[in-house]
Amino acid sequence: MTHSLGRDLEGSLYALSAAAITVVTAGGGADAVAQTGLTINRASLANDFQSLAFAVALDAALASSETAIVTAKIEDSADGSSWADLVASETIATVTDATNGENGAGQIGVDLTTARQYVRIEITVTMSAGLTDTCTFAALALFAGARDLPIVETYQPS
Numbered sequence: 001m002t003h004s005l006g007r008d009l010e011g012s013l014y015a016l017s018a019a020a021i022t023v024v025t026a027g028g029g030a031d032a033v034a035q036t037g038l039t040i041n042r043a044s045l046a047n048d049f050q051s052l053a054f055a056v057a058l059d060a061a062l063a064s065s066e067t068a069i070v071t072a073k074i075e076d077s078a079d080g081s082s083w084a085d086l087v088a089s090e091t092i093a094t095v096t097d098a099t100n101g102e103n104g105a106g107q108i109g110v111d112l113t114t115a116r117q118y119v120r121i122e123i124t125v126t127m128s129a130g131l132t133d134t135c136t137f138a139a140l141a142l143f144a145g146a147r148d149l150p151i152v153e154t155y156q157p158s
Contacts, residue, residue, distance in 0.1 A: 012144055014047070014151045016040060018054050018121050019139035024068075026127035026134070037121040039080055040141055042112070050145030053109035054121040060095045060102040060135040067128045068095040068135040072108045077118040086110055086119065095135060112145075 019037035024030045042049070052074075060068045073089040092106030108121070125135045 011149060011151060012146070014045070014049065014143040014146070016141045016143070017139075018141040019056070019123060019137070021136060021138045022123075023134055023136045024125040024127065026066075026132065027130040030125070032124060032126040034122045034124045037123065037139055039077075039118055039120050041080065041118055042115070043117050045143070047143075047146040047148055047151055049143035050112055050147075051109065051143070052112050052115075052119065053107050053142045053144070054139050055107045055142055056092060056105060056121075056123060056137055056139045058093055058095050058104040058106070058135060058137050060104075060133070062095065062097045062102055062133045062135075063129050064097050066097050066133055068133070069126045069128075070094070070104075070106055070135075070137065071124045071126070072106070073122050074108060074110050075120050075122060076116040078116045080118045083120070086115055089122075089124070 022035055070093040071089050072092045073085055074087040075083040076086040077083045087108060087110050092108050093104045095102055095104040121139055127133050
């Protein structure tokens with residue numbers, strides 16, 4: 001199959017886990033507190049990717065008329081310890097009560113041509129209720145714009 005014109009999405013993307021499955025409980029210690037994703041060392045990738053999107057999947061249990069607002073930002077670092085915003089925090093999803101469905105997804109992306117060696121996502125879930133509502137999330141890093149296609153990767157975190 002030809003890899004041109006985006007007809008082979010699988011051969012054009014590379015996915016990595018970006019944030020472990022996390023449960024946020026309304027009023028709990030993680031409510032409205034930034035959760036730092038996994039550090040990805042771009043130098044450990046066999047390909048030079050030009051773009052990155054983080055996809056965040058959400059599953060919430062919310063009382064009537066309650067919401068979970070999810071914001072995210074992308075950070076980069078030259079050394080894996082001192083981080084700066086590469087993409088400022090923005091709202092990527094709002095999940096509402098069972099009347100409207102309690103599942104959702106959001107994404108945030110960046111052009112990697114100016115990014116430093118290490119990248120990660122930071123996700124904040126802010127719950128409108130107290131004590132019982134929950135929102136579970138996980139994130140994937142989707143790399144694209146590789147110099148060599150099809151993509152064959154074996155990521156070895158360093």
